[in-house]
Amino acid sequence: MKHILLILFLSTSSGLFAQELLGREYWSDGTLRSTRYAEGAKIHFITYHENGKVNAVGCFLNGRRDGVWKQYSQNGVLLAQAGFRNGERQGIWEFRNEADLPRGQLTYSGGILAQGEAYDATGMITAQRAY
Numbered sequence: 001m002k003h004i005l006l007i008l009f010l011s012t013s014s015g016l017f018a019q020e021l022l023g024r025e026y027w028s029d030g031t032l033r034s035t036r037y038a039e040g041a042k043i044h045f046i047t048y049h050e051n052g053k054v055n056a057v058g059c060f061l062n063g064r065r066d067g068v069w070k071q072y073s074q075n076g077v078l079l080a081q082a083g084f085r086n087g088e089r090q091g092i093w094e095f096r097n098e099a100d101l102p103r104g105q106l107t108y109s110g111g112i113l114a115q116g117e118a119y120d121a122t123g124m125i126t127a128q129r130a131y
Contacts, residue, residue, distance in 0.1 A: 042066065049074045061086070073098050089113075097121070 022036040022043065027050050034047040041062065047055040053076050058069035064087030071080040077100050083091035088111030095104040101123035107115040118127040 083108075 018039070020038045022038055024035045025033040027033045027048075029050075031050065031052050032048050034045060036043060036045045038044075043060045044057070045059070046057050049055045049072075051074055053074060054072050056069070056071045058065065059067045061067075065084035066086065067084060069080075069082045069084065070078060073079050075098065077098055078096060079098075080093070080095050082089070082093040089108040090111070091108060093106040093108065094102065097103050101121070102119045104119060105117045106113060113131045115131065116127075116129050117125055120126045
């Protein structure tokens with residue numbers, strides 16, 4: 001009986017996390033350029049640099065940007081991270097350079113820019129402004 005219940009639970013719960021591949025694009029050399037997939041109402045995308053490393057990831061919900069979006073350098077360094085909720089800019093947006101040092105930071109609240117910071121090449125804060 002335990003096995004039957006376990007199988008029943010696994011078969012019904014796996015549908016909750018099902019992903020449907022929507023499409024793939026390839027670079028001229030055959031390496032993966034981008035992929036899109038659906039997870040429920042969300043449409044996720046991943047783009048790749050020509051060297052095969054991830055370029056950007058993000059998600060749409062009902063045609064609007066949603067969740068965390070990230071952009072990476074060709075060497076795999078996280079260059080930017082931004083948040084969206086129902087298409088509005090949200091939370092702290094972070095920007096970094098190739099050396100993985102901070103370049104800037106923006107803070108959004110209710111889709112409105114609330115604060116910004118800028119950093120020099122060594123990662124030291126050089127400017128700060130409230131909006």
